[in-house]
Amino acid sequence: MKKIIVLVAGLLLVLLAVFFGWVPRLVESTLNRVRASPSSRVSPQARALHGDLQIVDLHADSLLWGRDLLERGSRGHADVPRLIEGNVALEVFTAVTKTPRGLNYDRNEANSDNIFWLALAQRWPPSTWNSLTARALYLAKRFDQTAACSNGKLVAIRTPQDLASYLKRRKENREITAGLLGIEGAQALDGKIENLEPLVQAGYRYMSLTHFFDDEFAGSSAGVTKGGLTPLGHELVRQMNARGMIIDLAHSSPQTIRDVLAESKRPVIYSHGGLQGNCNNRRNLSDEEARGIARSGGIIGIGFWPIAVCAKDARAIARAIRYAVQIAGIEHVGLGSDFDGSVTVPFDAAHLSELTEALLQEGFSAADIRAVMGGNALRFFSENLPKQWIQLNSSLEFFSEALWPAASRVKYAQDFDGAGTNAIWKEIRCIRDH
Numbered sequence: 001m002k003k004i005i006v007l008v009a010g011l012l013l014v015l016l017a018v019f020f021g022w023v024p025r026l027v028e029s030t031l032n033r034v035r036a037s038p039s040s041r042v043s044p045q046a047r048a049l050h051g052d053l054q055i056v057d058l059h060a061d062s063l064l065w066g067r068d069l070l071e072r073g074s075r076g077h078a079d080v081p082r083l084i085e086g087n088v089a090l091e092v093f094t095a096v097t098k099t100p101r102g103l104n105y106d107r108n109e110a111n112s113d114n115i116f117w118l119a120l121a122q123r124w125p126p127s128t129w130n131s132l133t134a135r136a137l138y139l140a141k142r143f144d145q146t147a148a149c150s151n152g153k154l155v156a157i158r159t160p161q162d163l164a165s166y167l168k169r170r171k172e173n174r175e176i177t178a179g180l181l182g183i184e185g186a187q188a189l190d191g192k193i194e195n196l197e198p199l200v201q202a203g204y205r206y207m208s209l210t211h212f213f214d215d216e217f218a219g220s221s222a223g224v225t226k227g228g229l230t231p232l233g234h235e236l237v238r239q240m241n242a243r244g245m246i247i248d249l250a251h252s253s254p255q256t257i258r259d260v261l262a263e264s265k266r267p268v269i270y271s272h273g274g275l276q277g278n279c280n281n282r283r284n285l286s287d288e289e290a291r292g293i294a295r296s297g298g299i300i301g302i303g304f305w306p307i308a309v310c311a312k313d314a315r316a317i318a319r320a321i322r323y324a325v326q327i328a329g330i331e332h333v334g335l336g337s338d339f340d341g342s343v344t345v346p347f348d349a350a351h352l353s354e355l356t357e358a359l360l361q362e363g364f365s366a367a368d369i370r371a372v373m374g375g376n377a378l379r380f381f382s383e384n385l386p387k388q389w390i391q392l393n394s395s396l397e398f399f400s401e402a403l404w405p406a407a408s409r410v411k412y413a414q415d416f417d418g419a420g421t422n423a424i425w426k427e428i429r430c431i432r433d434h
Contacts, residue, residue: 027118028065029075031342035312040347046357049366054089054167055352056377058301059182059250059272060339063139064096064115066122069146070153077339080146080154082350083177089170089374090157090381091349092271094182095139095204096341097132100213103342105222105283105307110187110213133195136188140181140202147179149430154179158203160382167378180381182248182271185211186218186236193236196243205385206246206269209233209256218260219253221282228255229263237263244386249293250301250336257289267297267384272336274303278323279310287327294328299380301336305343308336313346314358321372322362330368334377 042050062069062078072081083091101112119128119135127134147154155166155178166178181204188207189195199207209215214223217233229237237260240247247268249257260268270293274284284307285293285300293300302320306312309320324333339349347354359369 025075028067028340032065032076032340033344034077034348035344035346036351040314040351040354040357042353042357043360046360047353049360049369050087050353050356053087053356053370054170054374054378055087056090056092056334056374056381057088057339057349058092058269058299058334058336058377059094059303059341060091060337060349061094061096061184061342062091062340063093063142064118065340070150076348077337077345078349080150080177082348084153084175085350086348086352087174088177088349088352089167090163090178090180090378092180092182092206093143094184094271095136095188096184096211097135097188098185099211099342103212105281107224108213108220108222109224110215131190132188133190133192133199136183136199136204137202140199140204143179143181144203145430152176156180156203157381158205158385160385160387163378163381163385180205183207185209185215185251186233187211187213187215189217189236191216191232193232193239196236196239196245200243200245204245206248206271207240208248208250208252208271209236209260210251210253212251218256220251220256221253222251223253226253226255228253229259233259234263241265244384246384249289251283254286254289257285257292261292261296264296267299267380268293269298269380270300270336272301272303272308272338272341274308274310274320275300275324275327277327278320279308281307283307290324290328294332297380297383299332299334299377300324300328301334301377303343304335304337304339304345304347305341307343308338312344314354315361317346317355318358318362318364321359322364325368325372330371331376331379333372334380335373 060078067073069079073079099114100108101114124138128138147156153176157163157178157180170176183204186207186209209218210220212220212222214220214225217236218229219225219227241264247260247264248271249260249268250271250273275290276284277287290300302324304317309316321333
């Protein structure tokens with residue numbers, strides 16, 4: 001009997017080692033692939049222009065997979081070394097807090113949770129197992145620790161002042177990059193608008209209202225009902241406007257997009273995707289939706305994967321950008337790769353020069369390439385990031401200890417200026433726990 005117990009225990013240990021050590025890597029390697037084109041030559045002209053760009057990508061899910069983003073990865077699409085090699089000035093790192101089983105672009109219910117198993121396999125804190133808000137806070141902490149351990153190679157951007165200061169530094173040193181935090185889907189609020197405040201304080205600067213399923217706030221383009229804003233969703237739009245948090249319309253249903261464009265008093269973005277006039281499917285924007293986002297003063301980020309652009313190469317991305325420019329105007333188009341978003345792309349972050357080459361071949365001028373590759377997005381963030389931290393108020397007690405521990409609340413609140421309006425981040429301790 002003792003031998004059987006030892007055998008079973010040994011087998012269990014082996015299974016646990018496989019689950020915790022091997023499964024997350026296998027899943028990412030399977031889902032986040034690069035399908036390089038055999039004709040992906042980059043001309044000297046494109047290389048020279050690319051090296052002089054300020055590139056901004058509006059969407060990457062790289063925080064999700066547990067890789068040490070300070071090391072050059074052998075899987076996935078983006079990390080700090082590859083972003084620097086690809087001359088990326090600013091990457092938006094998004095928090096994915098829940099995805100449904102059998103994920104698809106047509107119809108998903110909200111009653112399953114793939115991220116639970118990923119969180120378990122990566123040994124996320126127990127508070128994250130059943131709270132989507134806690135997951136978003138955990139991923140923000142992971143980002144902060146990565147920046148703190150980077151020796152200045154990854155700079156966290158939260159305000160226009162941060163961005164201006166960083167860009168000034170980058171003129172002297174191109175061997176650095178920066179990150180800004182976004183959230184993919186308002187399900188990260190656990191159905192409670194009051195959970196918006198700790199996410200803003202954790203550094204998140206924009207959030208989409210839905211992901212692959214309808215939530216308590218809005219209908220998804222891949223949801224069951226595909227409705228518009230709910231009463232709670234209308235209130236969320238007002239609260240995000242009040243806090244200076246940018247609304248992302250990626251994954252939103254057509255009715256949600258119409259409702260937000262009518263309700264929001266601030267510019268909105270569409271962080272990653274395409275246009276139906278170039279690639280016709282429900283995930284992409286109609287021409288009128290694209291024009292509405294442009295009228296708001298917003299940016300449309302063109303994705304790099306086949307659902308967004310209907311093909312698998314850099315020229316397809318360039319053609320999609322061309323179409324978006326024709327519909328929305330050159331100043332309202334940018335990049336929204338969806339790197340590490342469970343998609344296959346034609347190049348990783350280190351090889352973005354292939355897109356510069358494709359844009360030249362598509363007939364774009366150098367000035368227009370500068371605009372869509374990053375100039376438009378830098379202008380947008382300079383104008384629309386909150387100028388200062390939003391004051392933490394006395395209502396912090398409604399956050400549960402599990403969601404936002406008191407010690408963390410104190411850390412975020414303790415460095416307010418004399419007027420109590422500008423919260424300044426304490427230094428985050430460098431803990432490389434990957």
